[in-house]
Each structure stands twice: as structure tokens, then as C-alpha cells.
Amino acid sequence: MEKTCTNVWNSCLQIIKDNIPAQSFKTWFEPIKALRMEGSVLTIQVPSLFFYEWLEEHYVGLLRKTIKKQLGDEGRLEYNIVVEQSSSPKPYTTNMPSNGNGAEAKHQSMPIPISINKDIKNPFVIPGLKKLNVDPQLNRNYTFESFVEGDCNRLARSAGYAVAAKPGGTSFNPLMIYGGVGLGKTHLAQAIGNEIKRTLPDKLVLYVSCEKFTQQFVDALKHNNINDFVNFYQAIDVLIMDDVHNFAGKEKTQDFFFHIFNHLHQSGKQLIITSDKAPKDLAGLEERLLSRFKWGLSADLQVPDLETRMAILKNKIYQDGIELSNEVVEYVAHNIDNNVRELEGAMVSLLAQSTLNRKEIDLNLAKQMLKNFVKNSAKEISMEYIQSLVCEYFEVPIEMVKSQTRKREIVQARQISMYLAKAHTKSSLKSIGHFFGGRDHSTVIYACQTVEDLIDTDKKFKGYVADIQKKLKMS
Incomplete structure (x- = not known):
């Protein structure tokens, strides 16, 4: 061919x-x-x-x-x-x-023709409205600096930075941030708003929850001032609408938001929306509204991995001016893996227990406190078990994994074992290297990077690792 x-x-x-x-x-x-x-x-x-x-x-x-x-x-x-x-x-x-x-990237780009009729007047703009001082309804603590980056949120965070630098001027309009409860959707959305207000103070930025918007709409209908309601929202430069999944079943509210959305988008204004699901999975919303949610970028927030959870905890205790050992931080992060909100709640409870009982925050106190957060305390996975599982999967002798042999199948089993030990145990890199034949931490880092590269490029190898991880979760 x-x-x-x-x-x-x-x-x-x-x-x-x-x-x-x-x-x-x-x-x-x-x-x-x-x-x-x-x-x-x-x-x-x-x-x-x-x-x-x-x-x-x-x-x-x-x-x-x-x-x-x-x-x-x-x-x-x-x-x-x-x-x-x-x-x-x-x-x-x-x-x-x-x-x-x-x-x-050196070739000349192709220009995009844009047709604008400057004679069209917007009948909804009220003279002097932009001079009003609109409270953006933002929490000043929600910033990019306090939003810890990890693989779970890198796409959404990077897109948020781009939007904050040039609101309404990127292809990410609307920017839809979606994910489960407590993963940081509101934090990231408001961080974008706070950054825009910091760098572009003349922009009218407004954060509003879907429930608040609906209540305002009902009040506007009740008091017969729906035009003022629409005029206000159409004058906003950056509209952050939180939890749009709550529009489900509210047809009249959806209808008015649809027209506000259209006006803002066509005027080059920025829209940022959050939801608990991707647009294709949202039920109870009009198809024409869903289609507009898909115009820009939909970025999901996933459950953070162990390293990101530890970074979140360290960031929080630093802001609170508290010192905790890495042992305690790692233990809490390892056992609370549902969402960020629950993770921070566990840390607050730990600090409260320490203050009320006048006890030093150590590993024993952390274990006692976490009994209230962890429903089913799963047994800790050991490096011995990981090694045994990997050797059984690849049918290689256990003692060979710790040896100095460079046979391909043995090296592969050893590197996967190190990778899984780092991901599923609380052991340090030094401890992992020592366990697998007295190797140093740099060997463990190299092994983990090699496995990650192969997962990215070798579908068959990726399947091996996925199979072993399933067996670990079932243990």
C-alpha cells in the first residue's frame, strides 16, 4: 500500500x-x-x-x-x-x-476566517451595567497554588491555566470539569476565577451553583423581573456554573440558561461548568444544551494516586503550620483513597483527636482514628506476596528474582515486582531495593520507569500488569 x-x-x-x-x-x-x-x-x-x-x-x-x-x-x-x-x-x-x-513546528499556519457583523446591537445590554461592582462569589483559598497537581487532574488543571490566561480566547470554551464527589471540581473552577480576577481585575467573574441559579430564576419569575435576571447574566465576562447535573428535570430553567449560554459564547465570553458526569452520561438535560457542553473541552478529575494524596496532605499541614512525620502522612494517604474531601476530613479529625486528648500525633493515634473512616480494613499487601504472585504468574523461581541474573524473563518479573511494591506498599524505595537482592533506590526508580514506558507502548505487557493488579485487589 x-x-x-x-x-x-x-x-x-x-x-x-x-x-x-x-x-x-x-x-x-x-x-x-x-x-x-x-x-x-x-x-x-x-x-x-x-x-x-x-x-x-x-x-x-x-x-x-x-x-x-x-x-x-x-x-x-x-x-x-x-x-x-x-x-x-x-x-x-x-x-x-x-x-x-x-x-x-515550523510551517506556516492556515488562518481561520471569522465573520463579525459589528452593526448588530445587543438589545439586552444595559448602559453602565459593566461599571457595577459584581461580587464574584469566589473563595479566595481556592487557588492554583493550593490545588495539588497529579496524573489524576493534570489535563483539567493545565486547561484551567490556559483559560485563566486567556478567558474566552481558547478552544476550551466551555471548559467542563467533571468527576466524582470530593475530587476538587469546585476548587479548580474557582481557582480559574481567582486567577482571572488577579490578572484581569476589570473582568466580571461570577461563580454560581446550579441550585442558586435556579432559585434566582424562580424568584425572578415570581417578582416579574426576568429581564433584569437575563440582563445581569448576559453581562458577565466569565461565568462559572457549578453542578450543572442539578438542572435535570428543570426544563424552564434549562431553557433560559441555554439562551444565556448562547449569548455569552457568541460574545466571546468564557464559560466554565462542573458536573459529576461527562456530558454523554448526563440524564434529564435537553439535547441542545448537552451539545453545547461538548463544544469545548471536557476534562475529568479522577481519584488521586498515593503520591498525589500524600502531596495533598503535606500541603494542608503546611498551610496549617503543623509538622507530621512522613510515616503518619503515608499511612493516612494509603488508607483513605476515595476522594480528597474525605482525605482532608481524616486529617482534621486526627488533629482534633490530638488536641482534645493532648496526645502526640503518631502512627498509633492515626491507626485508632482511621477505624472511623475505613469501613473494611483490608490486610496490607507485602512485598513477599507481590513477589510470589509475579513469580507464579510468569512461572519463574522466586529465588531467581533476587539474584544477579540478567535473563530477560527474570529481569521483567523483578521490575514488575518493584513497580507493584512501590504502588501497593508503604515501603520506601531503599527498602524495596534492599528486598529485591540488595539493590539501591536508583535501580528501583529505573525499574518503575521502564515498566511505565512499556505500559504506554506495549499493549501485551500492559495486559500482564493489569492481570497481576487484579489479582492483588482480590487478595
Whole structure:
């Protein structure tokens, strides 16, 4: 088959799709278009500079390996970056140097034509309304600095930064942040609002919950001042609507929010919305409203991993001016893994117990307190058990894993065992290395990185690790 830009890129996409989460693939790879193929150089078009930077920061390794597999060692990837059109329709040229990974962005981008009729007047704008001092209803403690970044929230946090830097001027409009209870949706949404107010104080920013908006709407109908209600919301520059899933079944409220949403979006204003589910999973909302929620970016917040949970706890105790041993922090983070709100609640309870009983916060106190938070106290997974499970899975002798042999199947079993020991036990890197044959912590770090790289690029290997992790969870 002739190697055209389209079939080469489609082959790349098949590999990439197998190695990253479905939502990430949909967000970062489906919008890309293959433009041309010149020799061993494939040129793709990405929607924005932020898009290019995200790919380079998070997926350059996967892209490099994929291009190499399709085009050989000489294969290179170049980007064509679309930029937003300003006053005059001049092409934009970016001269970003190669990052050394065979990925460059040097081609002239294609301008996007924008048609604006400046003679159209907005009948809802009240003269002088923008001069009003609108209370943004933001919690000043909700900032980007206090929102701990991890793999569970990196996409949403990075998109939030982009929106805060240029509200209404990115492709992330609306920005929809969704996830379960207590994972930080409100915190992140308000952090965006606080950052905009800090850097762009003249912008009218407003945070409102769906329930509050609904109550205001009912009051406006009751007092016959619905026009004032609509006028006010249509004058906002950045509208943060929290918990839009609560619009379910409220048809009249949805109808008015739909028109407010349309007006703000068409006026280049920024919309930030939060929900407990992705747009496709929301029930009881009108299809036309759901379709608009899908216009921008939907970013999910997932349950934080152990390292992120520890970072959250350390951040909280630092803000409270308290000192705790790493042993206690790690124990709490290891046992509370549902959501951030419950994690912080456990820490508050621990501090209260210490103050009321005048006891020092140590591991014993933490264990006593956590009995009220952990419903089913699962037995701790040991390195011995992990080693035994991995050796049984790959059918290799246990004693060989601790030996100095470099046989491929033994090295693979040892590296997976170290990776799982780091993820599922409270042991330090030094302890893990010592257990697996007296190795140092740098060997453990290398082993974990090797396993993570293979999970990202080797579907079969990824299946091995997933199978073993399932067995661990069932133990």
C-alpha cells in the first residue's frame, strides 16, 4: 500500500489509541489532521499552540516511537499550528526549534476566517451595567497554588491555566470539569476565577451553583423581573456554573440558561461548568444544551494516586503550620483513597483527636482514628506476596528474582515486582531495593520507569500488569 499522509497517520493513531485512555485520545488526537507526506516527514495540523505544547510535554515519547515504527529511523513529525485570527487575516508563522526528539513546528499556519457583523446591537445590554461592582462569589483559598497537581487532574488543571490566561480566547470554551464527589471540581473552577480576577481585575467573574441559579430564576419569575435576571447574566465576562447535573428535570430553567449560554459564547465570553458526569452520561438535560457542553473541552478529575494524596496532605499541614512525620502522612494517604474531601476530613479529625486528648500525633493515634473512616480494613499487601504472585504468574523461581541474573524473563518479573511494591506498599524505595537482592533506590526508580514506558507502548505487557493488579485487589 502506498504510504500517504492519511494512512500513515491512521496507522499511528491505531497504536496510540491502544496505549492511552479513551478520553485522552478523544481530546488530544481525534482533532489532529494529517496534511502532507514528504519523504520521511509527516506533517500534521493541530488546533492551537497550547495543543502543540501539550503533545510535546506529555506524548512526545509515544509519538516518536510510533513515527519510528511507521517511517523507520529517519521518520520525523512536523506540526502545522492553527492560530486564532486577530484584526487582519495575515498568516502566522511560528519558528519553534526542534526539541531534539524529531518533532518540529515550523510551517506556516492556515488562518481561520471569522465573520463579525459589528452593526448588530445587543438589545439586552444595559448602559453602565459593566461599571457595577459584581461580587464574584469566589473563595479566595481556592487557588492554583493550593490545588495539588497529579496524573489524576493534570489535563483539567493545565486547561484551567490556559483559560485563566486567556478567558474566552481558547478552544476550551466551555471548559467542563467533571468527576466524582470530593475530587476538587469546585476548587479548580474557582481557582480559574481567582486567577482571572488577579490578572484581569476589570473582568466580571461570577461563580454560581446550579441550585442558586435556579432559585434566582424562580424568584425572578415570581417578582416579574426576568429581564433584569437575563440582563445581569448576559453581562458577565466569565461565568462559572457549578453542578450543572442539578438542572435535570428543570426544563424552564434549562431553557433560559441555554439562551444565556448562547449569548455569552457568541460574545466571546468564557464559560466554565462542573458536573459529576461527562456530558454523554448526563440524564434529564435537553439535547441542545448537552451539545453545547461538548463544544469545548471536557476534562475529568479522577481519584488521586498515593503520591498525589500524600502531596495533598503535606500541603494542608503546611498551610496549617503543623509538622507530621512522613510515616503518619503515608499511612493516612494509603488508607483513605476515595476522594480528597474525605482525605482532608481524616486529617482534621486526627488533629482534633490530638488536641482534645493532648496526645502526640503518631502512627498509633492515626491507626485508632482511621477505624472511623475505613469501613473494611483490608490486610496490607507485602512485598513477599507481590513477589510470589509475579513469580507464579510468569512461572519463574522466586529465588531467581533476587539474584544477579540478567535473563530477560527474570529481569521483567523483578521490575514488575518493584513497580507493584512501590504502588501497593508503604515501603520506601531503599527498602524495596534492599528486598529485591540488595539493590539501591536508583535501580528501583529505573525499574518503575521502564515498566511505565512499556505500559504506554506495549499493549501485551500492559495486559500482564493489569492481570497481576487484579489479582492483588482480590487478595
